[in-house]
Amino acid sequence: MKKKNLIIFGTRPEAIKMAPLVKAFKEDTTFETYVCVTAQHREMLDQVLEFYEITPDFDLDLMKPNQNLYSLTADIITHLKPVLEEVKPDYVYVHGDTTTSTASGIAAFYSGAKVCHVEAGLRTHNRQYPFPEEFNRQLTGKIADYHFAPTTLSKDNLLRENVSEKNILVTGNTVIDALLFGIEKVNTTTFEDSEIKMLNETLDFSKKIVLVTGHRRENHGEGLLNICTALKEISAKNPDIQIVYPVHLNPNVKGPVHDLLGDEKNIILIAPLAYPAFIWLMEKSHSIITDSGGIQEEAPSLGKPVLVTRTTTERPEAVAEGTVILVGTNKDKIVEYTNQLLSNEQQYNAMSKLHNPYGDGKAAQKIVDYIKAL
Ligand code: UD1
Ligand code: UDP
Numbered sequence: 075m076k077k078k079n080l081i082i083f084g085t086r087p088e089a090i091k092m093a094p095l096v097k098a099f100k101e102d103t104t105f106e107t108y109v110c111v112t113a114q115h116r117e118m119l120d121q122v123l124e125f126y127e128i129t130p131d132f133d134l135d136l137m138k139p140n141q142n143l144y145s146l147t148a149d150i151i152t153h154l155k156p157v158l159e160e161v162k163p164d165y166v167y168v169h170g171d172t173t174t175s176t177a178s179g180i181a182a183f184y185s186g187a188k189v190c191h192v193e194a195g196l197r198t199h200n201r202q203y204p205f206p207e208e209f210n211r212q213l214t215g216k217i218a219d220y221h222f223a224p225t226t227l228s229k230d231n232l233l234r235e236n237v238s239e240k241n242i243l244v245t246g247n248t249v250i251d252a253l254l255f256g257i258e259k260v261n262t263t264t265f266e267d268s269e270i271k272m273l274n275e276t277l278d279f280s281k282k283i284v285l286v287t288g289h290r291r292e293n294h295g296e297g298l299l300n301i302c303t304a305l306k307e308i309s310a311k312n313p314d315i316q317i318v319y320p321v322h323l324n325p326n327v328k329g330p331v332h333d334l335l336g337d338e339k340n341i342i343l344i345a346p347l348a349y350p351a352f353i354w355l356m357e358k359s360h361s362i363i364t365d366s367g368g369i370q371e372e373a374p375s376l377g378k379p380v381l382v383t384r385t386t387t388e389r390p391e392a393v394a395e396g397t398v399i400l401v402g403t404n405k406d407k408i409v410e411y412t413n414q415l416l417s418n419e420q421q422y423n424a425m426s427k428l429h430n431p432y433g434d435g436k437a438a439q440k441i442v443d444y445i446k447a448l
Pocket of ligand 2: 349
C-alpha cells in the first residue's frame with residue numbers, strides 16, 4: 075500500500091513554500107499525494123498555483139472579504155472534515171504560521187493522520203508579535219508529529235520545548251527551492267503580455283528602485299501610517315529614486331496605502347505581483363523595505379539589503395549575517411536607514427552580501443526522503 079499524503083495550504087507565502095514539496099512528492103510514485111487549498115487567499119493564491127502549475131484536488135474556496143480569525147478558523151476545520159474522511163491520509167503537511175496551517179493541523183490531528191510541520195521552530199517568544207502568527211506556530215508545533223526546521227536555530231527552539239530530536243529534521247527553507255526554480259523559469263521563459271513586460275515599460279531602470287511591501291496585522295493602523303509617512307519623506311528627499319509598492323489586497327492595507335500615497339509622484343503603487351514578476355523586480359531593486367517573512371528569507375539570496383518594519387523577528391539568522399536590519403515602524407528610523415543605504419555605498423555593499431542562511435534549495439527532497447524512511 076502506498077503512503078498517502080495530503081498537503082494543505084491557503085495563502086500566497088504558503089503556496090510558494092509548499093510548491094516544491096508538492097512537486098517532489100508528485101514525482102515520487104511510491105506515494106499517493108493530494109493537494110487541498112483552503113483559499114484563505116484567493117487571487118494571491120491563484121497567482122502562485124498558476125506559476126507552479128498546481129491543480130488542487132480540493133479547493134475549499136473559503137476567503138471572504140475582510141475576513142476575521144474566528145470564522146476563518148472555524149470554517150477551515152469544518153470544511154476539512156469531509157476531505158480528510160475521503161482521502162484518509164497517513165500524513166498531512168501544513169506550513170508555517172497562518173490560520174490555515176494551525177486550523178488544518180487541528181483537523182488533521184482529529185482525523186488520526188500524522189501531522190508534518192514544514193518551516194517549524196521559528197520563534198520570537200512573544201505571542202503578540204507577529205500576531206497571531208507566533209501563537210499559531212507554537213500551537214502547530216504542539217500538534218505536529220514531525221518537525222521540518224529550516225535552520226539549526228529553529229531546531230534548537232524545538233529541543234528547548236522538549237520535542238524529541240528524532241522527530242526533527244533540519245532541511246533549509248523550501249522558499250529557497252521555490253526561489254531557485256522561479257529564477258530559472260524567469261530566465262528561460264519569454265513572458266509576452268506579462269507583468270514583467272508591463273514593469274519594463276513603466277519603470278525607469280536608470281533610477282534606483284526601493285521595493286516596498288507590508289501587511290502585518292500588528293502594523294495595521296498607526297504602524298502603517300508611520301511607514302507611509304516615512305516613504306513620503308524618503309521620496310521627497312530623493313526625487314531621483316523610484317519607490318515601487320505592490321500593495322497587499324487586505325482592505326486594512328490597501329485602503330490606507332492608496333489614501334496616503336496615491337498622489338505621490340515617485341511612489342508607484344501596483345497590485346500584488348505574480349511570483350515571477352516579483353522575484354524579477356527584487357533582482358532589479360536597489361533595496362527592500364518590508365515586514366514580510368518570506369522576503370526576509372529570499373532577499374539575501376539575491377544580495378539585496380532589507381529594512382524590516384518590525385521590532386522583532388522569528389528569522390534572526392539574516393539579521394546576524396548583517397543583510398537584514400530591524401527598523402520597526404518608527405518613521406525617523408525608516409527614513410534614516412533608507413537614506414543611509416541610498417547614499418552610503420560602503421554600508422550598502424556591506425549589507426548586500428550574496429549569502430543565504432536559509433538553505434541550499436534541496437529542502438523538499440530532504441522531507442520526502444525522511445518520510446520515505448519512516
Ligand atoms: C495572511 C496570514 C499571514 C500571512 C499573510 C501573507 C493569518 C492570520 N494571516 O494575512 O500570516 O503573512 O496572509 O500574505 O493567517 N485578500 C484578497 N485577496 C487575496 C488575499 C487577501 O482580497 O488573494 C483580502 C480579503 O479581503 C481577506 C483579507 O485580504 O479577507 C485578509 O486576508 P487574511 O488571509 O485573513 O489576512 P492577511 O493579512 O492576508
Ligand atoms: N510576493 C509576491 N508578489 C508580491 C509580493 C510578494 O509573489 O507582490 C512573494 C514574495 O516573493 C514571498 C511571498 O510573496 O515569497 C511573501 O508573502 P507575504 O509577504 O504575503 O507573506 P509572509 O511571507 O509575510 O507570510
